[in-house]
Amino acid sequence: MLGKTAGGLYWMFRGLERAEHTARLIDAGFRIALTRSTDPASDWRSVIATSAQQAAFEAKYDAYTSRTVSNFLLRDLDNPSSVLSVIKAARDNARMVRTALTSEVWVAVNETWMVLTEMLKDSLTEAELPLILDTIRQQSGLVRGALYGTMLRNDVYNFCRLGTFIERADSTARLIDVKYHALLPSHASVGSRLDNVQWEMILRSVSAHRSFRHAVEDDFNAANIAEFLILDERFPRSLAFCAQRINENLTLLHKAYGDDSACLTAAQAFQARIDGNTISDIFEQGLHEYVSQSIIDLAAIGMQIEQQYRFWR
Template sequence: MLGKTAGGLYWMFRYLERAENIARLIEAGFRIALTRSSDAEAEWKSVIVTSAVQGTYEAVHDGYDSSRVINFLLREPQNPSSVLSVIKAARDNARLTRTALTTEVWYAVNDTWMMFSDLLKEPVPETEVPGVLAVIRQQAALVRGALHGTMLRNDIYDFCSLGIAVERMDNTARIIDVKYYSLLPSPSFVGSRMDNVQWETVLRSVSAHRSFRWAVEDDFTAPAIANFLILDPRMPRSLHFCASQIAANLSLLSEEYRSTKPSNDMAEQMLARLKGRDIGAIFEEGLHQFVNGLIVDTGRLAQQIEQDYRFTG
């Protein structure tokens, strides 16, 4: 496969996953803001910082509030990571790789773009934000369903799946980080009722509340929830699960092309950081430091994947 085509497939599904995860990050901030009202500006600023778009935001806005932050992340043309921007980028990549996609996948992506162009034409009133976020999640699931239900399991599928796993790894880590590092008022709140409530809202924001109740015997405490979101290999948005998917997809590609790349080794090393770990030791090490290290490693791995498979060559 041409590197440009592989890159188009990979980035199409990275962008689609990013749209969903931006919605989840907004929801995390939205829900956590409901538990605290003393410093709303700092809370919404933390969402922008975690989204890695602080410089772009401050170039067009001079303060942080829910309305400006939400609309910047949903529909701001000057924000290349807004939902509207990344859905357009996903559709552009789908057009580039049209002959590699089934009709169902192409229609799902194109319909999503047309729907969001209409949905996000105007600023979203705060009362309508939950409904809009739900639509974004539903459309992302629709495209993934078309991918899983109609595509051959070959290198095309592997590059699509790899894009999903890399983006989800990065964004799950960021959602955890926005909770623990940016939104917790002070270390004295660790283990408090408010701390546990905020962790529970993060579970809901990644659609893992019911899964946690099914899979974990512990109560809704920070260590139990953090363990579920970071180390549980059964949870499809946990960091462990995402790292294992990245390593598995890269392994399939190395078999397909009969060549082991540097990215294979990097993925296995990242997965090794999560296997057999104890959440208590991670808390002692520093949860922010641990999660931030995984964000950095995921970024480096993504760059290596682009080099290994010559996406721009």
């Protein structure tokens, strides 16, 4: 396979996953803001900070509100990471690699682009947010279902899934960080009812509330929820689950191409770092520090994949 084709597949699914993550990130900020109405600007600022776009946002907007943050992250074409921007890029990549995709996957991607382009053509209001965020998640699921149900399990499929799981692991880490990094009003709130309610909202934002209830018998609290989102291999958005899938897909590509295994070695080290810790170890290191290092490691793995498989050729 040409490196350019591999890169198109990889980035198409990174973009689709990023669109869903952005919707979930906004949903987390929206829900958490409802639990602490005294300072909603701080809650929305944390969403922008966690998306690593604070400078770009502040260059364009004067205030952190649900309207300004939502419009910036969902429909602003000057923001290359907005949903509208990444969906357009995903559709362009899908068109470029169309011969590698089944007709079902292409139709699902193209439909996603058309639906969201129509929904996001005008400035958004807070009342419109729930429907728009739900639609983004539903369209993302439609594309995943088409991929899973119709594609051969070959190198095309592996590059698609690599894009999905690297982006998803990064997304989960950032969602944990949006809670820990800036949302608590003071250190005295750690372990309080407010703290636990906000952690529960994070669960809901990743559609994990019921799964957590099935998997964990203990209460909703920071340690139990962080353990579930980081270490539980059964949950498809946990760091542990994503690390396993990244290693599986890279192993299959390594066997297919017989190339050097630099990115596979890095991915194995990332998984070992997850497998080698308990939640007590992570909290002792510092949850924010652990999550931040995970984000750095995932970025490095992504760059190594691009270099090893020559996405520019």
